[in-house]
Amino acid sequence: xxxxxxxxxxxxxxxxxxxxxxxxxxxxxxxxxxxxxxxxxxxxxxxxxxxxxxxxxxxxxxxxxxxxxxxxxxxxxxxxxxxxxxxxxxxxxxxxxxxxxxxxxxxxxxxxxxxxxxxxxxxxxxxxxxxxxxxxxxxxxxxxxxxxxxxxxxxxxxxxxxxxxxxxxxxxxxxxxxxxxxxxxxxxxxxxxxxxxxxxxxxxxxxxxxxxxxxxxxxxxxxxxxxxxxxxxxxxxxxxxxxxxxxxxxxxxxxxxxxxxxxxxxxxxxxxxxxxxxxxxxxxxxxxxxxxxxxxxxxxxx
Ligand SMILES: [Zn+2]
Numbered sequence: 001x002x003x004x005x006x007x008x009x010x011x012x013x014x015x016x017x018x019x020x021x022x023x024x025x026x027x028x029x030x031x032x033x034x035x036x037x038x039x040x041x042x043x044x045x046x047x048x049x050x051x052x053x054x055x056x057x058x059x060x061x062x063x064x065x066x067x068x069x070x071x072x073x074x075x076x077x078x079x080x081x082x083x084x085x086x087x088x089x090x091x092x093x094x095x096x097x098x099x100x101x102x103x104x105x106x107x108x109x110x111x112x113x114x115x116x117x118x119x120x121x122x123x124x125x126x127x128x129x130x131x132x133x134x135x136x137x138x139x140x141x142x143x144x145x146x147x148x149x150x151x152x153x154x155x156x157x158x159x160x161x162x163x164x165x166x167x168x169x170x171x172x173x174x175x176x177x178x179x180x181x182x183x184x185x186x187x188x189x190x191x192x193x194x195x196x197x198x199x200x201x202x203x204x205x206x207x208x209x210x211x212x213x214x215x216x217x218x219x220x221x222x223x224x225x226x227x228x229x230x231x232x233x234x235x236x237x238x239x240x241x242x243x244x245x246x247x248x249x250x251x252x253x254x255x256x257x258x259x260x261x262x263x264x265x266x267x268x269x270x271x272x273x274x275x276x277x278x279x280x281x282x283x284x285x286x287x288x289x290x291x292x293x294x295x296x297x298x299x300x301x302x
Contacts, residue, residue, distance in 0.1 A: 030150060031090035032214045035206065040161065041154040043094065047118035049187035050153070051099075054120035056184070057193060058103075066104040066125065070284045075104050075123050078137045078224075081278050082145055083119075085222035089214075091149040098148075108286045111239075115144040116191055117153050128283040130235045135280045138222060139229035142215030147192070150214065152207040156190035212261060216268045223278035226268035230261050 028037050041049075057063060066072055079102040086095035098119030110126040121141065131137040147153070192203065203211070212229075220226040237258075 028151075030210065032150075032217070033210050035210065037151065037155050038158055039151060039154050040158045043097075043117075043151070043154070046151065046154040046157070047098070049157070049184065050117035050120060050148070050191065052184055053188050053191055053193055054116050054118075054122075056188070057122075064106040066106040068104075068106075071104050071106070071125055071128075074134055074281060074283055075137065076102050077279075078134050078222075079121055079141055081222040081224075082138060082141045082218060085218050086145055086149060089149075089218060089221070091146075094149050111236075113140050113144055114192060115141070115148040117148050117151065119148070121145070125286050128286050130232060130239065131283055132232070132235065133228070133280055133282045134278065135219075135224040135228035136232045136235075137283065138219040138224035138278070139215065139226070139232045142219035142222070142224075142229075143211045144215075146211040146214045146218060147203065147207065150207075150210055152203060152211070153187070153190040153192075155207070156203075157186055160186050160190060208257070209260065212257060213264055216261060216264055217271060220268040220272040221275055223275040224272070224280070226261075226265060226272055230258055233258050233261065 028039055029035070030037060058065070079100075083095065083100050086092070089095065100119035100121070102121045103123075105122050105124045107124045108126050110124040111130060113121075113123045113127055115121045121144070123137070123141070127140065131140055216226050216229055219229065
């Protein structure tokens with residue numbers, strides 16, 4: 001048939017043009033690491049997904065938001081300085097647009113914290129022992145906030161959509177499907193909130209490394225000693241024998257991570273030296289359970 005090659009070539013050219021267009025439009029370079037990122041999800045859409053994921057989590061009857069000032073005040077203090085630093089970082093534009101909100105989830109058994117696209121931050125009281133003090137919490141929040149600002153969730157969603165639909169269909173799916181349960185499920189997984197849907201996807205090594213590096217600089221800029229980040233990961237590693245805490249299963253900690261952090265100190269320490277120092281108090285003591293919530297999938301090594 002004469003028409004077959006014609007149709008194939010027509011099909012191929014449409015796909016090729018669409019692919020080139022999408023890659024051209026959706027490709028961005030990380031301002032700190034110069035890593036190329038494929039992003040087919042618009043920032044506004046991603047922020048909406050973040051808001052929706054947070055609402056869903058807040059409505060979970062098993063979630064208790066802490067109103068204890070001893071738990072809430074230090075978290076809000078640290079988050080405010082990290083957010084302020086973000087507004088003066090290379091992510092200033094996104095940080096200004098985010099509708100920031102900080103919550104403490106009263107759950108001494110869950111060692112976790114997250115920051116969602118759009119600016120919703122939550123810290124579980126279970127991570128207080130590893131954070132230990134406000135500088136340790138700054139290291140954790142710096143890391144989490146960078147996952148949101150560097151659009152790691154959107155990157156994971158883009159990859160998920162491409163895997164499910166292919167390049168052209170993914171763009172169509174995005175336009176026509178809007179906010180629906182299927183997209184929401186993909187977002188929950190992409191934002192690291194997968195326990196709710198039974199799948200806990202670890203962030204990739206590149207995402208982790210990027211969040212560690214830029215998060216370290218951000219915490220230093222906010223006036224927190226970057227060397228506390230190393231101690232946080234050492235405390236995480238010390239407690240990870242047996243059942244790893246939830247935070248560790250999505251954020252695999254290894255010797256290389258600590259070695260990387262130490263290497264980046266040369267850049268982070270001068271920033272800290274020049275920054276207005278933050279007050280640093282110890283976090284309140286909680287009664288941790290012997291093991292954090294059991295992750296639904298085995299942790300991925302980096
Ligand atoms: Zn992470």
